Amino acid sequence: MAVVPASxxxxxxxxxxxxxxxxxxxxILTKVIDTLHRHxxxxxxxxxxxxxxxxxxxxxxxxxxxxxxxxxxxxxPLVEKFVDTDIWNQYLEYQQSLLNESDGKSRWFYxxxxxxxxxxxxxxxxxxxxxxxIDYFDVFKESKEQNFCESQESVIALCTHLQQLIKTIEDxxxxxxxxxxxxxxxxxxxxxxxxxxxxxxxSSSQKTDVLNxxxxxxxxxxxxxxxxxxxxxxxxxKTREKASVTRVYIVLDNSGFELVTDLILANFLLSSELATExxxxxxxxxxxxxxxxxxxxxxxxxxxxxxxxKWMSKCGADWEEFVKMGKxxxxxxIFWTLPHEYCAMPQVAPDLYAELQKAHLILFKGDLNYRxxxxxxxxxxxxxxxxxxxxxxxxxxxTIRTLKxxxxxxxxxxxxxxxxxxxxxxxxSGKYGIFQYxxxx
Ligand SMILES: O=P(O)(O)OC[C@H]1O[C@](O)(CO)[C@@H](O)[C@@H]1O
Ligand SMILES: [Mn+2]
Numbered sequence: 001m002a003v004v005p006a007s008x009x010x011x012x013x014x015x016x017x018x019x020x021x022x023x024x025x026x027x028i029l030t031k032v033i034d035t036l037h038r039h040x041x042x043x044x045x046x047x048x049x050x051x052x053x054x055x056x057x058x059x060x061x062x063x064x065x066x067x068x069x070x071x072x073x074x075x076x077p078l079v080e081k082f083v084d085t086d087i088w089n090q091y092l093e094y095q096q097s098l099l100n101e102s103d104g105k106s107r108w109f110y111x112x113x114x115x116x117x118x119x120x121x122x123x124x125x126x127x128x129x130x131x132x133x134i135d136y137f138d139v140f141k142e143s144k145e146q147n148f149c150e151s152q153e154s155v156i157a158l159c160t161h162l163q164q165l166i167k168t169i170e171d172x173x174x175x176x177x178x179x180x181x182x183x184x185x186x187x188x189x190x191x192x193x194x195x196x197x198x199x200x201x202x203s204s205s206q207k208t209d210v211l212n213x214x215x216x217x218x219x220x221x222x223x224x225x226x227x228x229x230x231x232x233x234x235x236x237x238k239t240r241e242k243a244s245v246t247r248v249y250i251v252l253d254n255s256g257f258e259l260v261t262d263l264i265l266a267n268f269l270l271s272s273e274l275a276t277e278x279x280x281x282x283x284x285x286x287x288x289x290x291x292x293x294x295x296x297x298x299x300x301x302x303x304x305x306x307x308x309x310k311w312m313s314k315c316g317a318d319w320e321e322f323v324k325m326g327k328x329x330x331x332x333x334i335f336w337t338l339p340h341e342y343c344a345m346p347q348v349a350p351d352l353y354a355e356l357q358k359a360h361l362i363l364f365k366g367d368l369n370y371r372x373x374x375x376x377x378x379x380x381x382x383x384x385x386x387x388x389x390x391x392x393x394x395x396x397x398x399t400i401r402t403l404k405x406x407x408x409x410x411x412x413x414x415x416x417x418x419x420x421x422x423x424x425x426x427x428x429s430g431k432y433g434i435f436q437y438x439x440x441x
Contacts, residue, residue: 004390005378007112008406016406016428017113021069025120028289029066032124032139033059039137047133054131061127065120074105075119080130083284084334087348088122091115091339114376117288118339125285138286144296147256148303154257156309157209158187158264163311166271174234177272181233182226184265185400186214189221189433191261192253192366192402210261217433222403223410225437229361229398232439233274236360240276248275249359249395251336252282253366255296260304262365263319270327278322279329279359283337288368297330331355341375343390356394361439364397367404374407381416383409385436396439402430410436 010021036059043051068076077089095106095115108116129135148155165180172180190210236246248269250262262280269275282292301323305316322328335349345353356362364373374388386393388409408416408427419426426432 002387002390004375005380007114008376008378009111009113010109010116018109021108021113021116025117026066026070029062029069029120029124033062033066035139035142036062036137043134050133054134058127058131058134058137061130062124065123065127069108069120072107072109074107075111075116078122078126080126082126082129084122084338087334087338088119112376114341114371115339118337121287122285122337122339138293138295140286140289141295144255144290145299147254147290148260148300151257151260152307154210155260155304155307156312157211158260159304159307159309159312159315161211162264162267163314165268169271178230178234181230181268181272181274183211183214184261184268185226185229185435186217186221187211188258188261188265188365189400189402189435190214190217191258192400192433193430220432221434222408222415222432223434223436225398225435228437228439228441229435231441232361232396233269236275237273245276246274246360247277247279247358249279249281249356249362251362251364251369252280252292252297253369254290255292255300256290258290258365259292259296259300263301263304264315266328267315267318267322270322275360277327277329279331281331281333281336284332284334285337287337291368294330294332340372341390342372343375343392345392345394353394359395362395362397364399365401367401370399370401371405371407373399374409376405376407379407379409381408381411382413385410385438389438393438396437398435398437400433400435402433403427404430408434 008015008017010018012018036055040052040055043055045051047054067073075092075095077092078085092106095111096104099106106115124139128137128139162184169177187210190213233246233248240246248266250266252259252262266278266280269278280297282294282297284293286293301316301319303316305313305320307313307316319328323330333349333352335345335352338348340348345356364370373392374385375390377388379388403426406427
């Protein structure tokens, strides 16, 4: 097996991982507890006393979790039966086996950051499913919906842009079509600034007109492989036989404004015939505050459809139709909410790996996907992306991510060091973005 660098972890005092475990995660837990409190009367109305008791139980489990974290207690196995409980507990044992001390127990600050951060969201889910009858409750739903509602104006601007574009799409020459493709890719990139995990669950909606900001934002794209995406898809379109398909898969990240930008891009892919099918992958359980579940996906399409604007509602109606016709397919898979790096997918989720191999192109949205693609490890800046993927090559793939963690590969020699000297927060602030491609050229 190839030698890989150590994992990022909270052991490195002062690092982004350390600060996330120390400050951001407890803050998110406190918000979750507060959300449950605020829904107390709703639970009472729905379920009577039983609902109130369940709310108390969930809160006490979450307070215990917060205490374990803040006092750096050992990571304990999951107890409630769920589809992935055994896989999680096996992974916990595996993490323990990596520790050299004889009585070594995985702890929050001493284990890989990716592992403990995923574990925290899985424990939140456990607290909820241990508390029937409120075991259906999505503690992050409110903030995801708020993010969408606060981005209304930008959503209208994007829907209007897309509908105008579609009207004349057949008259566009190759270069014009490529320009439009690049625009919508960049919108989807900057949509990733709006996650709610980095902001500790605080509102992070899109209020400026992103369409008119694209030129100003260009200097912040550190790696730009958009040309490869164009070559690949325009080639598929040219060489495609009648009745055959081009499948683009989008591994989704955040709901709210970012999801709108992804759906706008997916709509364009169909309208331009660069793809004939778009497959979406979301999360099975609430995850990293703002990540998309099937409920968020359906809710958002419904909202857009009933939007108070002609072009917005046209988009929503078309999107519903794409889903009905099977041109857009939404998939769930438990693997996306496991702590494993993606190079483990062939062993842990061979069925999912086989599905991904059917794609002509896979787009991975967001920072967490990047961390899992590269194993969340301390790679040198100039290590090739292909190498950091550590054998994960199901199909041509591209990561579309704003930088929100101390990890970046594939830079030019000296580029990372230079950024580090001039702007120490360059890789955690979400200010910079990348399109990083791996696949045949
Ligand atoms: O929604 P994204 O882009 O995956 O970002 C998730 C965020 O959560 C973090 O784990 C921080 O809590 C960062 O890695 C990242 O900023
Ligand atoms: Mn996210």
